[in-house]
Amino acid sequence: MTSMLLSLSKITKSYQTAEGPIQILKGIDLQLARTESVALTGESGSGKSTLLHLAGGLDRPDAGTIVVNGRDIGALDDSGRARYRRNEVGLVFQQFNLIPSLDVAANISFHAKLAGRFDPDWEHELMQQLGLSRLLARYPEQLSGGQQQRVAIGRTLAARPSLVLADEPTGNLDEATGDAVLDLMLSLSRSAGSALLLVTHSMRLADKLDRRVVLRGGRIVA
Amino acid sequence: MKQAAFLALLSHWRHRPLQLVTLILGITLATALWSGVQAINAEARASYARAASILEQNGLPQLLPRDGGSIPTAVFAKLRRAGWSVSPVIEGDYRFGPVRIRLIGVDPLTLPNEGPAFPISGSSEFVDFVHGGGQLVVSPATAVRLKDVAAMPLKVSGDIPDDAAFTDIGVADRLLNRRGALSRIVMAPEQRPDLPALETVAPELTRQSAGDRPDVARLTDSFHLNLTAFGFLAFVVGLFIVYSATGLAFEQRRATFRTLRSLGVSLRSLTAMLIIEITSFAFVSGLMGVVIGYFVASALLPGVAATLRGLYGASVPGALSLRPEWWLAGMAMAVAGTALSSVQSLWQVRRMPILTAAQPRAWARASATALQLQSLAGAILLGLAISMAWAGSGLASGFAVLGGLLLGSALLLPAFLSKSLQLAEGRSRKALTVWFWADTRLQLPGLSLALMALLLALAANIGVGTMVSSFRLTFLGWLDQRLAAELYVTARDEDEAARLRDWLPQHSNAVLPIWSIEGNILGDQLQIFGVADDSTYRDHWPLIGGTAGVWDRVAEGQGALVNEQLWRGKGVQPGQTITLPGEWPVAVVGVYSDYGNPRGQVIVGLDALVRHYPNVPKLRYGIRVDPAAAADLKRQIVQEFGLPGSNVVEQDSLKRQSRAVFEQTFAVTGALNVLTLAVAGFAMFASLLTLSGIRLPQLAPVWAMGLRRRDLALLEIARTLALWLATFVAAIPVGLALAWVLLAIVNVEAFGWKLPMTIFPADWLRLGAVALVAAVLSVLLPVRRLATVNPADLLRVFANER
Numbered sequence A: 001m002t003s004m005l006l007s008l009s010k011i012t013k014s015y016q017t018a019e020g021p022i023q024i025l026k027g028i029d030l031q032l033a034r035t036e037s038v039a040l041t042g043e044s045g046s047g048k049s050t051l052l053h054l055a056g057g058l059d060r061p062d063a064g065t066i067v068v069n070g071r072d073i074g075a076l077d078d079s080g081r082a083r084y085r086r087n088e089v090g091l092v093f094q095q096f097n098l099i100p101s102l103d104v105a106a107n108i109s110f111h112a113k114l115a116g117r118f119d120p121d122w123e124h125e126l127m128q129q130l131g132l133s134r135l136l137a138r139y140p141e142q143l144s145g146g147q148q149q150r151v152a153i154g155r156t157l158a159a160r161p162s163l164v165l166a167d168e169p170t171g172n173l174d175e176a177t178g179d180a181v182l183d184l185m186l187s188l189s190r191s192a193g194s195a196l197l198l199v200t201h202s203m204r205l206a207d208k209l210d211r212r213v214v215l216r217g218g219r220i221v222a
Numbered sequence B: 001m002k003q004a005a006f007l008a009l010l011s012h013w014r015h016r017p018l019q020l021v022t023l024i025l026g027i028t029l030a031t032a033l034w035s036g037v038q039a040i041n042a043e044a045r046a047s048y049a050r051a052a053s054i055l056e057q058n059g060l061p062q063l064l065p066r067d068g069g070s071i072p073t074a075v076f077a078k079l080r081r082a083g084w085s086v087s088p089v090i091e092g093d094y095r096f097g098p099v100r101i102r103l104i105g106v107d108p109l110t111l112p113n114e115g116p117a118f119p120i121s122g123s124s125e126f127v128d129f130v131h132g133g134g135q136l137v138v139s140p141a142t143a144v145r146l147k148d149v150a151a152m153p154l155k156v157s158g159d160i161p162d163d164a165a166f167t168d169i170g171v172a173d174r175l176l177n178r179r180g181a182l183s184r185i186v187m188a189p190e191q192r193p194d195l196p197a198l199e200t201v202a203p204e205l206t207r208q209s210a211g212d213r214p215d216v217a218r219l220t221d222s223f224h225l226n227l228t229a230f231g232f233l234a235f236v237v238g239l240f241i242v243y244s245a246t247g248l249a250f251e252q253r254r255a256t257f258r259t260l261r262s263l264g265v266s267l268r269s270l271t272a273m274l275i276i277e278i279t280s281f282a283f284v285s286g287l288m289g290v291v292i293g294y295f296v297a298s299a300l301l302p303g304v305a306a307t308l309r310g311l312y313g314a315s316v317p318g319a320l321s322l323r324p325e326w327w328l329a330g331m332a333m334a335v336a337g338t339a340l341s342s343v344q345s346l347w348q349v350r351r352m353p354i355l356t357a358a359q360p361r362a363w364a365r366a367s368a369t370a371l372q373l374q375s376l377a378g379a380i381l382l383g384l385a386i387s388m389a390w391a392g393s394g395l396a397s398g399f400a401v402l403g404g405l406l407l408g409s410a411l412l413l414p415a416f417l418s419k420s421l422q423l424a425e426g427r428s429r430k431a432l433t434v435w436f437w438a439d440t441r442l443q444l445p446g447l448s449l450a451l452m453a454l455l456l457a458l459a460a461n462i463g464v465g466t467m468v469s470s471f472r473l474t475f476l477g478w479l480d481q482r483l484a485a486e487l488y489v490t491a492r493d494e495d496e497a498a499r500l501r502d503w504l505p506q507h508s509n510a511v512l513p514i515w516s517i518e519g520n521i522l523g524d525q526l527q528i529f530g531v532a533d534d535s536t537y538r539d540h541w542p543l544i545g546g547t548a549g550v551w552d553r554v555a556e557g558q559g560a561l562v563n564e565q566l567w568r569g570k571g572v573q574p575g576q577t578i579t580l581p582g583e584w585p586v587a588v589v590g591v592y593s594d595y596g597n598p599r600g601q602v603i604v605g606l607d608a609l610v611r612h613y614p615n616v617p618k619l620r621y622g623i624r625v626d627p628a629a630a631a632d633l634k635r636q637i638v639q640e641f642g643l644p645g646s647n648v649v650e651q652d653s654l655k656r657q658s659r660a661v662f663e664q665t666f667a668v669t670g671a672l673n674v675l676t677l678a679v680a681g682f683a684m685f686a687s688l689l690t691l692s693g694i695r696l697p698q699l700a701p702v703w704a705m706g707l708r709r710r711d712l713a714l715l716e717i718a719r720t721l722a723l724w725l726a727t728f729v730a731a732i733p734v735g736l737a738l739a740w741v742l743l744a745i746v747n748v749e750a751f752g753w754k755l756p757m758t759i760f761p762a763d764w765l766r767l768g769a770v771a772l773v774a775a776v777l778s779v780l781l782p783v784r785r786l787a788t789v790n791p792a793d794l795l796r797v798f799a800n801e802r
């Protein structure tokens, strides 16, 4: 068990709505080993994003435990969870990942510097691999969607988090670009030594990862 | 259909009540300050006009004594006999116990009908007026003050200015002890054509034609211009608020606009609805603004009235009357201002295509070219201001310099802040600080209007504060010099004065007569004082320029001193010879400062004054004694002569009164300063609130990377404070420049005196602290929202719902 990087057990989560509370997650058990890559799939509205947010310390579950690196992050207070996000996870979303006021170079090194793990050589390699070297002085609004997502991936991996959580990072991209970006993300997160939990709708993309799990009816079914 | 569409548009405000409040308050505040100031001006102008028409009868041509003295009854009789249609006037100050009023004695039988309507009608009233016991016609306010002290029947008339009383000429003659000496003679505008010329009948008189504008109105012009400038400044700052509030409301309703149009609402009816909406807001808040403005004006008016009395001797009532034209003007300003500040948003709606995805707000994004253009305009305005300060002259040019300076620096502010932030960003090492500065720069376009308003308010505060403090320092020093005698005594009549002249020398160190007459010098009616040859003057009198042996020449009757106003206003230089009334040429030997006096003044040796004008009233005296003995001596004088206590004044109380007048003078300015600052603070609040609505996408990534909402909130406060500090720092040189323009240009043109500028950094600190509190207050609500924002709202940023 302790060899597991992320371990979710009996997680439940419900939202208040106008029609009363609806339970989205009804007891999730899921484990990720170090450097393992797992695809999380499921119908729209099944709760994939919700689960990812819980694992990322962005939100709290109603019940259940979330253990990362042997520590229960469900027990952490606001500051503890902020520290957890800063030091142990990296998040990539579908959009609005970047800080609009900073240029590409500053965006990429931002998280690494916050976490105190800034490594110029590693960052240089990332920029080369992601093909960002010539965009460093641009601002997010001057980039295409694919370029923005590559910057977001570069920023996350530059900080070498032990766990990368990605919520449809290629959802806004065309198929070819999406494939290329995902391939890069997989190989680079391996070099960074990070585990990857990736939400996607695409079976084709899911097959590139070590393992695939499906969320249905509030539970992990496969 | 239309109704449904309109309701859909309006529903926006139900969801954003705070935005609605901001918009309404913006218009209300702008209108309130503007119309408040206008109300004060209108009241003052009306009272000048009233005073001029009734008191000075300036609607009629007049005859005045050439030498500034009085007119013997015989001269008047000669004119009547020659067929002139003229009427005599005797006027002067008179005391009923503690109440001093201007007594105007007229002859209702001969008063020309063309003049201002005289408030006596019907034969019974006429009989009361001319009846031997006498009757005083006074304003309601004066009647209240005189009720217990004047042993004469009073008749109240609304047309009479405060602190004045009309009475029959016989009564005035008796009360003022004139023995038939007339003050002036008013003429009917139409005279018989075959009259002998004035020069042959009465060569000792000069003719003054009917004036269209009262003197006091001209004198106080600059004061009212000042008030107007302040009111306008506040109005503009208020419009900044309206501008940002409407901009946001339109931006947030883009989707609604688009939906309505795709549902078949034409662009024309959409625009019409928006115009109706904004106009109704303008009406409602304009109305509130005018009402509040009325109260602001009522609160300020007593202070203004005191100022005008202290500075110019102009009498303005302390209560406000309601004028319909002023209500209309206030409403019109509110509607016009609102229209002006929403025209850009309306224009954008008209150009908005039906089908494009919602764009990020264009007006919040920095447009580099716009910033450059704005800075260029600012630099040009500053340049113009500087060259005009250098080359221009006149009050109008002084105010143009002020306007150019303020507007130019305000326009330059965003570029200055942007550069400073860039500099700070370049010097930062830590990721978070780099982000902090960069993100602050991103907020600049949305905040720059509010910051410009803040700069204007701060600079106005520093500038006017520096002027007032410099003035206070100079004025107090000058008072010490000017009021050197320990006691000031005024005799009730010439006999008593003669007895005082005998008695006083044995009981004091020196007796300094303060005798003066009025007369025409260089075309203006001025005061001429005589001074004794005494060390008091040699040691203390505040000379600002003069030739060697000034006081010897004055004592010998060879030289005269002129005050600064005469020196600057008429260009009278030391060494020059001027002609005093009665063809008396004297050489100007020096210039002295004479703050607070709107008119020119001349000082000559006492003996020479008496020699040339034997009839000069000899009632007032300054007395030098050991300061410790002053109170004793006062008691003695009161006992010995039975003088009322108010006729013997100690130096201390005189200084106290002068200081009180001074403080009162600038109380209004201070109040307007504070109000302007408050409006600027509110503008800041409105902008921050506006921005906080669009901040989430900018802040969410930073939050996701491990910053607490609390940290973000703290940084948000720090950001506001950094911008506030930079603006404050920029405001100091602007404020000092403003003070310099006020002291060295506007004051000289408006009042005729120049003051040395003194800098009071402690005052800036106090102002800074007040502005700081305003800045913190303005950011409190937006930050509280941020600190408690629901994580779900932050997460929604990343979901594909946007």
Ligand SMILES: Nc1ncnc2c1ncn2[C@@H]1O[C@H](COP(=O)(O)OP(=O)(O)OP(=O)(O)O)[C@@H](O)[C@H]1O
Residues within 6 Å of the ligand: A015, A016, A017, A024, A042, A043, A044, A045, A046, A047, A048, A049, A050, A051, B792, B799
């Ligand atoms: N803040 C919230 N308040 C109420 N309901 C919410 C909230 N956030 C999510 N939900 C609901 O919870 C359910 C799961 O949402 P979630 O975003 O996790 O789904 P998802 O699996 O990521 O869907 P998609 O594939 O479309 O992204 C949905 O029905 C959604 O409407």
Ligand SMILES: [Mg+2]
Residues within 6 Å of the ligand: A048, A049, A050, A167, B799
């Ligand atoms: Mg999702």
